[in-house]
Amino acid sequence: MAVLFLFAGCGVLLLRVFDPATSGLFPPCPLHYFTGLYCPGCGSLRAMHQLLHGNLREAWALNPMAVLLLPFVVYGLTSEALLQLRGRGLPHLFLPAIWIRALGVAIVLFGIARNLPVDPFDLLAPGILLPL
Amino acid sequence: MFCPQCGASNADTAAICTQCGRQLQAAIPPVGAPTPLPVQGVVLPPGTTVPNFLVFAILATVFCCLPAGIPAIVFAAQVNSKLQVGDVAGAQAASNNAKMWCWISFGVGLAAIGVWVLLVMIGVVSGIHNN
Secondary structure, eight states: OHHHHHHHHHHHHHHHHSOTTTOTTSOOOHHHHHHOOOOTTTTHHHHHHHHHTTOHHHHHHHOHHHHHHHHHHHHHHHHHHHHHHHSOOSOOOOOOHHHHHHHHHHHHHHHHHTTOOSTTGGGGSTTTTOOO | OBOTTTOOBOOTTOSBOTTTOOBOGGGSOOTTOOOOOEETTEEOOTTOOOOOOHHHHHHHHHHSOOTTHHHHHHHHHHHHHHHHTTOHHHHHHHHHHHHHHHHHHHHHHHHHHHHHHHHHHHHHHHHHHHO
16 A cells, blocks of 8 residues: 555656646556547546646646545545554545435546537537636 | 543543542543444444445546446445445445455556556657667
8 A cells, every 4th residue: 555655656746747738658548549539537637737736727627527526535545544654544534325426427427528529518628628 | 631520631641530530541532443433323333434445436537537437436335325224244345346446447557557658668669760
């Protein structure tokens, strides 16, 4: 687990330094590479890069879903790290099952919607809302 | 710490209050002890925390483009729905499934990165040859 966190730390550092939009260092989404379709995660790496530079608007334009879910993921990972370090995590959050199901459905619908070439769904595709 | 009975200040490790003799340590739950999950009217036995791996499922799906995260999310929901009705064994089974799908995602992700690195290396090598 400690190794995983080390990897994650290195990943964050690399993301801060290199922009996935212009650098070939990061692998592209395989789905988009082969089919041209966007998955729910497309743009999330670029979004994280923008967030690491404090650009919330750019990050939101690249992947709003990732931006919304990031606090939750950071909380969970912090809790996990603390659990490893001092044997006690952050207060346990219990999400009702229906919320998790709704989240799953939302992620899938988001993945479908951002591929529709119809206004306003096409606004969800990575980068469309990028400020010029 | 302060004695809950008389309010006198005591050493944090004191077993009884120096003022009134009240037992102090029993009132404090030991560090790291899992507290029972209060789940919509169902109080699970102490020590029951069934992890649902939701954070990792989200990481896989939204942050790594991995469709294998979707079943992980479904199983994460199942863990909590079983916990809500007090079915700890069922929750544990769902938890194991969620964990398995997270590892599948992780494996697929690693493989994808490996293939990408390989492609880049081949590209670099052939680029050198062409020049």
